Amino acid sequence: MRAAAFTDLIGPDGVSVINQSEPDPGPDEAVVDVEASAINRHDLWILEGDSAMVDAADLPFVTGLDVAGVVSETGDEVRGVEPGDRVVLCPNETCGACRFCSEGPENTCERFSLYHGGLAERARVQADRLIVLPDEVDTTAAAALPTAYMTAYHMLRRADVGPGDLVFVPGATGGVGVATIQLADLLGARTIGTSSSETKLERVQELGLDHAIQTTNVDEIQDAVADIGDPDAVINHLGGEYTKLGQHVLARGGTMVICGRTAGNESTIDVTNLFLGHKRVVGSTMGTQDDLRRLVELTASGELSPEIDRTFALEETGDAFATMQDRESVGKLVVQP
Numbered sequence: 001m002r003a004a005a006f007t008d009l010i011g012p013d014g015v016s017v018i019n020q021s022e023p024d025p026g027p028d029e030a031v032v033d034v035e036a037s038a039i040n041r042h043d044l045w046i047l048e049g050d051s052a053m054v055d056a057a058d059l060p061f062v063t064g065l066d067v068a069g070v071v072s073e074t075g076d077e078v079r080g081v082e083p084g085d086r087v088v089l090c091p092n093e094t095c096g097a098c099r100f101c102s103e104g105p106e107n108t109c110e111r112f113s114l115y116h117g118g119l120a121e122r123a124r125v126q127a128d129r130l131i132v133l134p135d136e137v138d139t140t141a142a143a144a145l146p147t148a149y150m151t152a153y154h155m156l157r158r159a160d161v162g163p164g165d166l167v168f169v170p171g172a173t174g175g176v177g178v179a180t181i182q183l184a185d186l187l188g189a190r191t192i193g194t195s196s197s198e199t200k201l202e203r204v205q206e207l208g209l210d211h212a213i214q215t216t217n218v219d220e221i222q223d224a225v226a227d228i229g230d231p232d233a234v235i236n237h238l239g240g241e242y243t244k245l246g247q248h249v250l251a252r253g254g255t256m257v258i259c260g261r262t263a264g265n266e267s268t269i270d271v272t273n274l275f276l277g278h279k280r281v282v283g284s285t286m287g288t289q290d291d292l293r294r295l296v297e298l299t300a301s302g303e304l305s306p307e308i309d310r311t312f313a314l315e316e317t318g319d320a321f322a323t324m325q326d327r328e329s330v331g332k333l334v335v336q337p
């Protein structure tokens with residue numbers, strides 16, 4: 001079978017289509033004929049050589065966390081899915097044995113890791129991580145959901161966002177950013193989002209963004225947010241200088257949830273502002289399989305329509321990563337093997 005593999009960790013030019021042996025499922029595994037696999041910034045870190053997870057010794061490396069397609073084969077012990085089922089994969093991998101697995105939520109597992117392998121014609125996966133799709137949800141929409149929407153949804157839950165809240169999303173145009181805007185809107189919250197691009201912000205406003213701030217200058221953003229109000233929650237996937245900014249603009253008693261570091265891994269905290277303002281800063285990674293199940297239901301009911309900027313054939317996977325690297329898209333980029 002064909003797979004789009006990272007053969008060199010030099011950015012988008014390091015992606016090639018290779019031939020791999022056909023997957024053979026273990027007793028509790030299934031093989032999925034992959035119809036759609038969304039890419040994420042996590043994959044781009046790997047491709048740019050900026051992840052400790054993969055180095056030259058691991059090449060060729062096939063990434064692809066977000067898998068949707070049709071089950072073609074199942075192992076002897078598999079119950080719950082069967083060949084012919086249309087499915088989406090929850091890419092969480094947990095040990096099932098640690099204290100965090102037993103107390104939950106599952107994404108706090110101390111041996112937590114992620115599935116990789118969706119950028120291929122077929123994927124061998126843990127069968128109990130599959131969710132059967134209702135007829136109303138096509139596989140391209142389903143592939144957009146796992147990493148970006150599940151992470152965004154879990155962060156909004158961690159911040160207890162509800163009706164009437166004001167939510168600030170620095171970087172509101174990418175996978176996690178757009179997902180946060182759409183889901184906060186569904187929860188009845190008002191949103192403030194930033195981007196370097198006016199055109200991209202216009203699209204996100206059509207998707208529910210209430211207040212758009214077009215600049216990457218954090219001082220200008222801070223003033224613009226202050227003119228709108230004090231956010232009850234900051235959903236921060238950019239990290240870097242947006243962390244200090246997020247902490248400053250938070251309302252008294254507000255919560256900033258952080259899941260990423262696109263703008264850098266370091267920031268400073270104004271300690272006095274933090275304790276006098278009774279603010280919370282929370283780290284969060286991915287979400288739960290139940291979060292994903294709810295997102296599938298919201299998509300089936302038509303309340304949520306995952307935003308997909310463009311789809312790509314398997315041999316165009318390098319172009320998909322170039323589009324992400326060049327910051328040219330709104331929402332998700334999906335490869336259709």
Ligand SMILES: NC(=O)c1ccc[n+]([C@@H]2O[C@H](COP(=O)([O-])OP(=O)(O)OC[C@H]3O[C@@H](n4cnc5c(N)ncnc54)[C@H](OP(=O)(O)O)[C@@H]3O)[C@@H](O)[C@H]2O)c1
Nearest residue numbers: 041171172173174175176195196237260261262285286327
């Ligand atoms: N911990 C977790 O479980 C988890 C899960 C998912 C994602 N993440 C992290 O969340 C982040 C977002 O992931 P994603 O897949 O949504 O990425 P993405 O789609 O590439 O995000 C694009 C967004 O990031 C902004 N951006 C890109 N480079 C920037 C820079 N140098 N400075 C400021 N803004 C920048 C873009 O702004 P413009 O509109 O100005 O171009 C756009 O709004 C990544 O750091 C990722 O690793 C973490």
Ligand SMILES: [Zn+2]
Nearest residue numbers: 095098101109
């Ligand atoms: Zn565990």
